[in-house]
Amino acid sequence: MLIKSDFIEFLARSNADLGDEEREQIFESFRLVGGDSAFATLHKVYNLLINGMPFSPQNEPKKQISLIDFENPRNNTFRVLNQFVIEYTNNGQKQKRVPDIVLFVNGVPLCIIELKNPADFNANIYSAWEQIYVRYWRDIGHLFHYCVLACISDGVKTRLGTVRTAYQHFYAWRRVNDEDKLSTLPFDEMQSMIKGVYEPSRFLEIFRDYIYFEDSIYDSNERQIVCRYPQFFATRKLKQSIIESIRAKNGKLALVNETKHITQN
Structure with a gap:
């Protein structure tokens, strides 16, 4: 699920004192983070992305290694992949799921975007939500060891939530800036979402400051909220x-x- 080259390159840019082997160790430690469930793993990974990865260089005190530069968005590598193919095993057979869009920051998938055709009567944003909340969690749960945010759209309606947000709590982002007039035209929703959420510095701000996991001990309700x-x-x-x-x-x-x-x- 990780783009190793982007992850390693960010560490090289932001922690020039680390050697190649140390960067490899940090990557492997991050890749192998686990919990009692996919949701518990996601919570742990989110905390590492926000607070940094604890690492003990040889003969030096432990320190926190930043995995995202929130203060300087240009120091990060943003990558958007279309039709991202993910393999999984079902009854011993390899199969594939193909999320429409996955947004990566420094090699880590942070947001999944599922799109539906507005001309298809049966392919609405509810089916996009169902694809993420039901089928993707069932088949490619390993993506959600890292991926926190979710966006669903049919071109007319565009809604933001988390990967554990119930359908009724996905919402439109109707203003890019607070002083803007409220956007009410359906086709404006996508533009408002792109400019209001996915501009790099805004996205990092929302990701760091406005996502809440309900229980710090990873309770079984698996509730996760974005503003x-x-x-x-x-x-x-x-x-x-x-x-x-x-x-x-x-x-x-x-x-x-x-x-x-x-x-x-």
């Missing part, structure tokens, strides 16, 4: 208010009137 666009912009305002208050040292915080949007259904 909706009103929550994203409201939280940004609150964060900026806190920063400005600290800088001013006045102890005052501006209130964000977005309470109705904070509740996650």
